[in-house]
Amino acid sequence: MRDHWHWVIGIATLAALARPGLAGAQDSTRRSNPRLLPDISVVADLLGDLSRRGSTLEGGQRFSVREIEVAVQAPVDPYFRGDVFLGFSDEEGVAVEQAFLTATALPWGLEVRAGRFLMPIGKQNTTHRHDLHTLEFPAVLQRFLGAEGLKGTGVHVSKVFAPLGFYQELQLTAVDRFGEFDESLTTAEPINTNLGGLGFSARLRNYVDLTKHANLEVAASAVTGKRPQPFAGPGAVNALPARQSVVGLDVTYRWRPLQQGLYRSFILQGEVMKQLNERVTRPGYEGPTGGFTGWYLFGRYQLSRRTYLGARFDWLDDPDALGQRLTAGSGYLQFFPSEFSKLMLGYE
């Protein structure tokens, strides 16, 4: 976590490799994808850190290729769609960021997804990092869900409904584990030996159009699972499984006038999360107990067709620092030379 002022420049560029078109074809029977190729896209996320007192980038580099994301997406057959997102980075090599099948022909408006996916917790956790309006995820997400967000491998079920006249969506997941585990920690048996050791989450999303130009989204989320926590005990076992849960509320207000929407928009977004830890009383237990709270407030205003100005305030009781209070303010200037490239200057 940053503890000093720093300047970071981010550049994200998207190269969409379009399916080959049929040059010169003008008749109405033309096919747009005769070779059945998937949709492929590449996003390069490049960072530079100009902080006076040393770089805060991973590995201490001043300039880095934070990630190259390659996405391959296509219908598999009339019943399923496949999406694969691979991440390439200097620090982590190649990683399967997401890979899931989505059932597209289920009744009752259900959607079921199986594989690895970004878990629907809070608002920003399902945003790809290069798509953020800031350079990094908010502090509370980094601490409570993971530095690169919370992913899970398992099953995701969602349903849309509108009994009250506005959009509501319930998303439920069951995943192999809650978050990334410290590989140096060893429990007596794998945490997912019992089904109670899996990770589970729920999110209820509510969306309403306030006017044609403004809308409001309010959602509640919760995730729970057992995680290995440090334990100073005898033998090779150095961790105990302990339940950890995160509950949260997020609110997003958007304004974009339809006719001037290319040139003016505003977003105000905030999330508050609370981390709850099982009170393990066994002697030698060194993991977190009790609860920690964090929140952020973010706003971004569009200055012109290509330029945006944003700011975020972070507030966190840091569980990695025994609950020490952490606050941070940051400002961002975004410039989009086109829809497909973005330059961002950030100051924290």
Place this chain on the structure above:
Amino acid sequence: MTRRFSLLMLLVLVAIQMVMPPAAGAQLKVVTSTSDLYDIARSIGGSRISAKHISEGYQDPHFVEAKPSFVLDLRKADVWAFVGLDLEIGWMSLLLDGARNPKIRAGGTGYLDVSKAVSVLDVPVGNVDRSQGDVHPLGNPHYWLDPENGKRIGRLFRDKFAELDPAGATQYGDNLARFEASIDAAAKGWAPQLAILKGKPIVAWHTSWRYFATYTGVNIVGFMEPKPGVPPSPSHLAGLVETIKRTGAKAIIMEPYYARKTADFVAGKTGAAVIVLPPSVGGAKGLDDYLAVMGHNIATLAKAVQ
């Protein structure tokens, strides 16, 4: 055994419900991407359909927010009619995924790519990549601005509605005949203005006016955007000023959702007039149907170049 049989019957009934056409007397629920397709759909469908559109006539259809509220309409739609040629590429798939309606997914009975009804202009040849700007690799999608394509769109809607609602086939056919006749009658009324427009040089902001130019006979001698979606640079504007002076172009036409500051600058240097033309139904007050938009644009431009 009885419980299993009951469950099987329930699943069969659900499956049948999903593939059966709407019950006799029930309106076809049609959702369109643009207000133009909406108006033409209503003209053909009449009282046998209920229709909604996603983007507004005064809004850039390339950049529509995929709001969850649109998903609620698409969930129950029998037909999703869209312009295609990647006009809706930025937002359509988000809405269709969110709707979870197999009828309107690609391959479904209600998935209607309207572009298959028209002859497409400006299909790129050779290598196509993003250095060419926001290029549409499958061709220019703004085809509804040619009333002859409006008739073709009407025929496509007639065929689709009749396929899904055979009991209404005669009514759809009658509505199509009336729609085509109204276009022919309007075209006769536009004849004097089209005579004025024929061969006249103009400048357009975006490549969206190519089909309009084909129908009206105006000659687009330059675009404010050096490449689609790319704002003009000072050198491009200087060249455009020269082009306008050389060709005698009297009008710079642009959509209402672009800022006119740059166009006003070029107009100030050349004496050309900036003409804001709504490209879609609802794009300006009182332009509430397809022919009203076409008639307004033809008359306004003819007055400007006379």
